[in-house]
Amino acid sequence: MKVYLATDHAGFDLKEKIYTYLKEKGYEIEDCGAYEFDEGDDYPDFVGKAAEKVDKNPEDKAIILGGSGEGEAMAANKFPNVRCAVFYGAMLPKVAIDVAGNKSTDPFEIVRLTREHNDANILSLAARFATEEDAKKAVEVFLETSFSGAQRHKRRIEKMEKLT
Secondary structure, eight states: OEEEEEEOGGGHHHHHHHHHHHHHTTOEEEEOSOOSOOTTOOHHHHHHHHHHHHHHOTTSEEEEEESSSHHHHHHHTTSTTOOEEEEOOOOOOSSEEOTTSOEEOOTTHHHHHHHHTTOOOEEEEETTTSOHHHHHHHHHHHHHOOOOOOHHHHHHHHHHHHTO
């Protein structure tokens, strides 16, 4: 599995830290930009490169970053084989049910569920909201969690794919 990274100016510093973190963990990484801080750059230019690569190789993953992560996710989700989810930061949920049906206060449960239930292949990080440590933890959970393969989830993904 290859991991692609992409961001605009808003997530540039955090992308550089995530790059180093993933390199230390032994992941094969390709940086799709931005390659330097430029306050006037636009996220679709970089996110589009990463999303296109995942679109062609859906088993690969990407971590994209932006101020809120939302615009970046919207751009990535324009590609047919991409399923991108957003992580804002480790805010505790009021009520969350984990995959076993138990109540959970794990703020990273949403990241697990995007992988287990939706087979998300891109994670968009909200660089203005997530701390560096929370972003690293979210990336770790995202990359280490597998799709469940449950028939109901496969069926739903197939229905989503027909929408494009």
